[in-house]
Amino acid sequence: MNIVIAAVGGQGAVLTSKILGTLAQNIGKDVKVSEVHGMSQRGGSVIAYVRFGDNVYSPVVEKGTADILLAFEMLEGARYIEYLKENGTLIVNTQRINPMPVITGEMMYPDDLDDKFKNLSINYIPVDALSIAKSAGTIKAVNVALIGVLAKNSSIEKDEWIKAIKDTVPEKFLELNLNAFEMGYRLK
């Protein structure tokens, strides 16, 4: 299983990769997680990889091989869409966050991404994760709301997902995050 997490710096991609890594470890898989942080934390484009299976060597997902692309923002979903294999699943937060070239008016934010995604040979799941996170109590829980949607679309038991979140998220943010997970999971 190859998962790519695409996000804007500060949206919690690293924590998400840790939750997914812990999940895979808890269910007895060989798992590798790789992320790059530093400069990109300041609102830049961020990518993290989670790979698990019977034997996994490289921690990096190659282009055209991802089973799942978990995108925290539309433009970042489009940027890393080439990682997805044919008939792979794109779970994307429909939120738009303008990057600097859009803010300064140098470029337009592409407004037809939704149509573009619909026309690809992929399993496209758009989610308003920002609204879910807000009603769960914090906009910071966009990541865990999306994990809820991912859990619903996976064959791994729900309890394992909850355990992985409990194992990874600090105690004081746990309740908010479990709320966000539950709301993402129950989304129709």
Place this chain on the structure above:
Amino acid sequence: MTSNKFLMGNEAIALSAIASGVQFATGYPGTPSTEVMETLIKNAKKYGYYVEWATNEKVALETAIGASFSGTDTIVTMKQVGLNVASDPLMSLTYLGVKGALVLLVTDDPGPHSSQTEQDTRSFGLFSNVPVIDPSDSKEAYKMTKYAFELSKKYETPVILRTTTRVSHRCDDVLVDDLNKIPFKTSGFSKDSRWAIFPRLTAERHPVLEALQNTLSEEFSNSNFNFIQGTGKIGIITSGASYHYVVESISNNKHDFSILKIGTPYPFPEKKVFEFINSVDCILIVEELDPYLEDQTLKLIGKLGINKPVYGKYNKYFPCCGEYNVKLVLDGINKVLESLNYEKIKFSNVIDTQNVNVPLPVRPPTLCAGCMHRTVFYGFKKVSKEFEKKGIQTIFSGDIGCYTLGNAPPIELIDTCICMGAGISVASGISKTSKNSKNVAFIGDSTFFHSGIPAVISAVYNKSDITIAVLDNRTTAMTGHQPHPGTGKTAGFEDTKLIEIEGILKSCGLDFVKSVSTENLDECINVSRESIEYNGPSAVVFRGNCVSLVKSKLKCRVDTEKCTGCKICFEELGCPAIVMDRDIPNITSNCIACGLCVAVCPFNAIINEGNCYEL
């Protein structure tokens, strides 16, 4: 007893250091090395060892040397460019050797993801005669850190533990020992002429040092960290992260290949490599950064008069720059297979990649909404335009930190950036040689303590007409908010003396030293102008809070009645919290009410509006 933990490479190194009985840890933050010290700091009280952040990497290594001379087992951490700063003590230390173990963690950054250089610390080991251990994942990082401590003690030599970003920031299952409180045991310093380097001592020690390299090469040839996998006739020599890319590339064609995985690149385990070369028909060398293994292998082949083809970076089978991955490694292997008339290996699963076929705007890192640096840069930009009208060019030398982002549009203020502490000295050099220019050097608080101070003294001493702008947000922001001497807190966040930057500047002989709060744009502009106009060296400390440490519930709002849609706030500030909603700016929830847009709006159309922050 042991247990299985899912750990980042850097966490594995820290826990292994604790399991090895480390008693003293120091370093300077730098991506991707920082989490080693952070994990050590978090656990210091529990396991009873000492931790500190040093002001720079040279100081860190020298402090660690002192601890080691006292018989204490130490670890010192830095990123690869930090080793450049620490190279002076390292080059001497190698002759003297150590008493307590001294393990030097250095992280390389192929890509680079967040560094100025793509330098290779394995080559630094060769240059300095310091053994280098090179793990490929968290499991190996754990085992090899222990080995590094053992090796350092056994041979009384410093040992470099070298990782790359994909090893430091990769998570794996690791078998971790149950950790126990470390009893503080140190022999203390005993006086001995061996600790004071002199030309005569160097001459005496140099042959010993050279002999040690041969001993280590022998030991490494028998080490399990250099192992052969498979019996195929196509040989691949590899190390670090590349090892896993190789294994995955050939996983369906294993019978054709054999792999020699090198875990101890310096001193080169020649006997082991010779044994391997003898067993294969040709040799591929797969490694990121320098052609280090390739150089060593070519040297060995030349020395022994072996006639077997070597495929590597020099004959362009593999790229000499950038980060590797499975696809890239497989491409190189396939090129070799093609020239050997073998069938190429197919990359499993790959189908044509998906594409949305529209140009996508890039998303570079930016200064946060409400960042104090934006206010300072905006002020200086205004002032530089005034000087431009008078025919005077204003040149801005930058430095390393979040404020390097001041080179990005729309601010685009930073003209030079070299390395930590260079801004002030570069500005001095330009001021002496570029006529009709005014020179401003930006430097952050942590960088000021790191390596800014000697440059300040040199500028004063040499009467340079420059302005030093210290951007003091009271933290080391870029690497994750470590404390420094200007914060009044130690690594473990205990109270300590707060060292005032203004006091240092004054005692360096600067007559013009002012402090300004970045909450007041007009004052920032006035002081910036005054400091540039001042004849001779001047300094201003701009002080504000790092927004990622201050939780603000305040927010600004646009009065749509008053707003004329002039877009000044939007176009000139490049604030991530200001977005255009048709022709009128809208302020989003990441606003922290820094007030900069309120101050720049010519129509008073932005209001600082109390407590209305959404969750």
